Amino acid sequence: MNEKELYSILGFIKVSKYRIGTLKAIGNTFKMPSEIARETHFKTSQVSTSLNDLKNKNLVVCLNEEAKKGRLYKCTPTGLKIIEYL
Numbered sequence: 001m002n003e004k005e006l007y008s009i010l011g012f013i014k015v016s017k018y019r020i021g022t023l024k025a026i027g028n029t030f031k032m033p034s035e036i037a038r039e040t041h042f043k044t045s046q047v048s049t050s051l052n053d054l055k056n057k058n059l060v061v062c063l064n065e066e067a068k069k070g071r072l073y074k075c076t077p078t079g080l081k082i083i084e085y086l
Helices: 001-014 019-024 033-040 044-056 077-085
Strands: 060-061 073-075
Touching: 001 019, 001 073, 001 077, 019 033, 019 044, 019 077, 033 044, 044 060, 073 077
Parallel strands: none
Antiparallel strands: 060 073
16 A cells, blocks of 8 residues: 555544544454444444445455344454554
């Protein structure tokens, strides 16, 4: 990732406290949306929207996409790099 891409992604993340909180809450582990919501005190719907945004930017991945309940998310290497800058 070049510097311009990095700043573009950082700007995308920093405009939303929900994206920042969701990404930081996952960190080096893997978590379900309900765990992230509990930890961050965000609504589950806000976490779900943030996860979708982060997934579209390849910052997080769902480890068990086929599951209807109990989906687990983890940060990609790019997501972990972005956390270092936050």
